Amino acid sequence: MVPPATSSLLPRTEAVIRQGIADGWHLGAQAYVSRHGVEIARLALGDRRAGEPMTQDTLLLWLSAGKPLTAIAIAQQVDANTLQLDDPVARHIPEFGTGGKDAITLRHLLTHTGAFSAAESLPEQAGWAETIAAIAGVPADPDVRPGSTAAYQPQASWYLLAEIVQRITQRPFSDHLREAVLEPLGMLDSWIGMPADRYLTYGPRIGTTHSTFPGPPTPHPAWDSLERCCACRPGGNARGPLAELGRFYEALLAGGRGILRQDTLREFTRRHRVGLYDHTFRHVIDRGLGFILNSRHQGPATVPYGYGDHAGPETFGHSGSQSSCAFADPEAGLVVAWMCNGLVGEVRHQRRQHAINTAIYEDLGLAAAP
Numbered sequence: 001m002v003p004p005a006t007s008s009l010l011p012r013t014e015a016v017i018r019q020g021i022a023d024g025w026h027l028g029a030q031a032y033v034s035r036h037g038v039e040i041a042r043l044a045l046g047d048r049r050a051g052e053p054m055t056q057d058t059l060l061l062w063l064s065a066g067k068p069l070t071a072i073a074i075a076q077q078v079d080a081n082t083l084q085l086d087d088p089v090a091r092h093i094p095e096f097g098t099g100g101k102d103a104i105t106l107r108h109l110l111t112h113t114g115a116f117s118a119a120e121s122l123p124e125q126a127g128w129a130e131t132i133a134a135i136a137g138v139p140a141d142p143d144v145r146p147g148s149t150a151a152y153q154p155q156a157s158w159y160l161l162a163e164i165v166q167r168i169t170q171r172p173f174s175d176h177l178r179e180a181v182l183e184p185l186g187m188l189d190s191w192i193g194m195p196a197d198r199y200l201t202y203g204p205r206i207g208t209t210h211s212t213f214p215g216p217p218t219p220h221p222a223w224d225s226l227e228r229c230c231a232c233r234p235g236g237n238a239r240g241p242l243a244e245l246g247r248f249y250e251a252l253l254a255g256g257r258g259i260l261r262q263d264t265l266r267e268f269t270r271r272h273r274v275g276l277y278d279h280t281f282r283h284v285i286d287r288g289l290g291f292i293l294n295s296r297h298q299g300p301a302t303v304p305y306g307y308g309d310h311a312g313p314e315t316f317g318h319s320g321s322q323s324s325c326a327f328a329d330p331e332a333g334l335v336v337a338w339m340c341n342g343l344v345g346e347v348r349h350q351r352r353q354h355a356i357n358t359a360i361y362e363d364l365g366l367a368a369a370p
Contacts, residue, residue: 009041012254012359012369016343017322017340020352021046026342027210027217033247033360034165036333037254040364042243046069048341049208049219059189059239060207060339061223063320069248070158071290072112072260073165073177075268079237079261085110085289092164093132104166108146109157110289111273112280119156128232132163150287152280154321158235184259185251190240193232200226206239206270209323213340220343231331232326242326246337249317249328253335269293281305291316294314304350310367322349323359332366 009047010033015195017029028046032039044054065169075085083092085107090097096104101116108114125131135156140146142242162173169176182190191198199206208224210217230238250258256265273287275298284298285305294315305319307327317327317336326341338356343349361367 010043010360010363011036012043012363013356014043014045015326016352016355016359017043018342020342020344022190024217024342025212025344025348025352026340028064028328029340030054030056030060030242031057033335033364034246034250034335035364037250039243041141043338049210050217052204053208054341055205056243058207058300059124059191059205059241060244060324060341061209061325062238062240062245062324062339063236063322065245065318065320065324065326065337065339066152067158067175067183067318068290069177069192069238070161070165070234071268072181073173074106074110074161074250074290075166075260075264076180077165078276079264083164086276089160089164092167093136093160093340094164096136101138102261104140104312109153109161110268111147111150111287112152112278113147113156113273113276114153114157115146115149115151117141117151117153117154119206120153122156125315128163131159133311135159150276150278150285152285153235154282155233156234156260156345159233162232162234163203172232173234177210181248181259184263185244185247185257187240187247188232188245190238190244191229192238194229194236194239196226196230199229205350210342212334213348218344234266234334236320242324242337242339245326247339249335251328253328253333259299271315286318288316290318292318304346305353306357308354308359308361310358310361319353324347325353327357332361334361334366337361 031043033041044056048054048058086105104114119135122134166173191271196201209220255262268289278285281304286293286295307315312329315329319325322343324336
């Protein structure tokens with residue numbers, strides 16, 4: 001039984017989302033907020049597609065906001081002593097060690113400092129094995145030492161991380177993630193690659209992702225299809241109700257809650273990459289291992305995919321391209337997860353993300369409204 005929405009507790013936040021609907025930036029949104037493990041609000045506003053109201057159990061595409069799931073799957077292998085963060089990737093995927101990439105480590109993958117940028121311009125491959133082979137075959141960036149420069153990689157490094165877990169466990173990554181992370185946390189409607197029969201059973205509960213700039217809202221032609229929902233794309237096609245993504249961060253704030261040792265969790269959520277200019281985002285952004293850390297001190301008015309005006313300095317999380325955001329603020333005991341189903345362009349989305357995250361703190365009395 002899905003609990004009723006408690007939107008009146010987040011009036012500023014709801015106003016920002018509803019203004020975006022009125023302006024054509026998105027058709028609808030979900031948002032989940034909790035403090036100290038206690039749910040405060042679970043919003044379902046607008047439409048999941050034209051003419052169908054958004055519901056709290058609609059499965060929405062998280063895009064890159066799902067990347068920390070793979071990071072935690074790696075952290076579990078560190079816990080089990082089957083991996084070390086400074087292992088060369090080629091120790092686990094030998095074919096990757098060609099083209100000058102033998103010095104690239106797991107730590108480099110998790111901090112986006114591996115310097116093999118050609119992998120991000122590869123055409124989409126037919127299957128998992130073909131994808132891994134194509135990524136392994138690209139050369140390292142010439143005259144660049146791994147760890148010395150930063151460039152966010154949306155896909156390639158995450159395929160490699162998932163492949164390492166897959167080779168260790170001898171199981172498809174999507175199956176392993178379900179049993180090792182999602183099911184233990186009660187994230188039963190969350191997936192990175194769902195079975196076809198589940199897709200068909202969900203039916204209209206599968207939400208639609210729209211492009212809303214330029215022009216009117218247009219459903220993405222592939223992202224919410226059976227083929228894409230059933231594919232395992234660890235860097236970009238996690239999906240589920242946003243409340244379940246919130247549950248993931250609640251477990252992390254609780255010290256790992258049975259899925260990870262607390263000291264390993266601290267290692268993954270502390271600052272590893274500090275002060276490096278990210279050549280993808282064209283801004284300095286600090287990172288943990290698979291997490292974006294609060295980088296407001298690197299430019300409060302300019303940092304992309306930030307956590308608003310009021311998040312604490314130790315806030316960690318990840319956002320999805322022009323659409324979603326999820327994070328935990330240990331100082332405030334706060335967990336936030338939301339997704340707007342319209343990709344509205346980077347400039348408009350950065351305004352939207354900043355406004356939503358700022359409004360949540362002000363609604364909760366954690367900061368004064370201007």
